[in-house]
Amino acid sequence: MNGAEARHLTANVLHTYTEVADRKDVDAAVALLGRAVVRFPTGGYERPEDARGWWEQLWGSPVAHRHDVTNLVVRPLVDPTDHIQDGTWRAEAHYQRWMVKDEPVLHTLGRYDLILATEGDDLAVRRLAVTQQWSRG
Numbered sequence: 001m002n003g004a005e006a007r008h009l010t011a012n013v014l015h016t017y018t019e020v021a022d023r024k025d026v027d028a029a030v031a032l033l034g035r036a037v038v039r040f041p042t043g044g045y046e047r048p049e050d051a052r053g054w055w056e057q058l059w060g061s062p063v064a065h066r067h068d069v070t071n072l073v074v075r076p077l078v079d080p081t082d083h084i085q086d087g088t089w090r091a092e093a094h095y096q097r098w099m100v101k102d103e104p105v106l107h108t109l110g111r112y113d114l115i116l117a118t119e120g121d122d123l124a125v126r127r128l129a130v131t132q133q134w135s136r137g
Contacts, residue, residue, distance in 0.1 A: 001087065001118055007074040009123045010091045010116060017128075018067035018095070024059035026052060036125040041132050064100040065107070069093050077115060087118035088126075099136075109134040 001009075013032075020028040034051040038044040045054045070093065077088040090113075097108040110132040116123040 001121075001123075003074065003076070006076075006089045006116070006123065007072065010074045010089065010114070011072055013114075013116065013123060013125060014069050014072065014091070014093055014112065018069055021059070022064075022066050026055045026059065029055040033125055033128060037127045039127075039129040041130070066098045066100060066104070068096045068098075069112070070095070089116045089118075089123065090114070091116060105136070107136045108132055 017029075017032060020032060030051045034048050037046045038051070038054065040058070042058075043054065045051055072091065072093040074089055074091045077085040077090045079085055092114075093112045095108075095110050095112055096106060097110070098104045099107040110130060113127075113129040113131070114125055115127040117126050
């Protein structure tokens with residue numbers, strides 16, 4: 001898989017994730033990220049058996065939200081000794097999360113940091129780390 005293919009597949013993964021998040025679809029989140037290590041500022045999980053409970057807790061609020069993703073950069077993963085890890089990619093992207101109650105309100109500006117590994121003709125998420133640079137109080 002070359003860099004252009006990895007970027008395209010990573011964009012598909014990210015947009016799939018944001019669609020899942022916007023629907024608050026726990027089953028789809030577990031299918032997409034259940035085997036990954038997930039870290040948010042408020043917690044996360046490392047074991048697949050903890051995935052469902054984490055997503056249920058995270059999306060427990062009835063208030064709707066919508067995500068926008070920008071500034072996606074995908075590079076081959078390089079280990080600490082500067083060797084490229086074949087078939088493994090690191091992706092970074094910015095996101096905005098809008099809360100939608102009476103009207104859309106920008107609530108969060110943050111960043112996604114992903115490690116993805118080639119599985120056949122596709123990419124699987126191994127790690128998702130979410131950081132928030134700003135969140136409305």
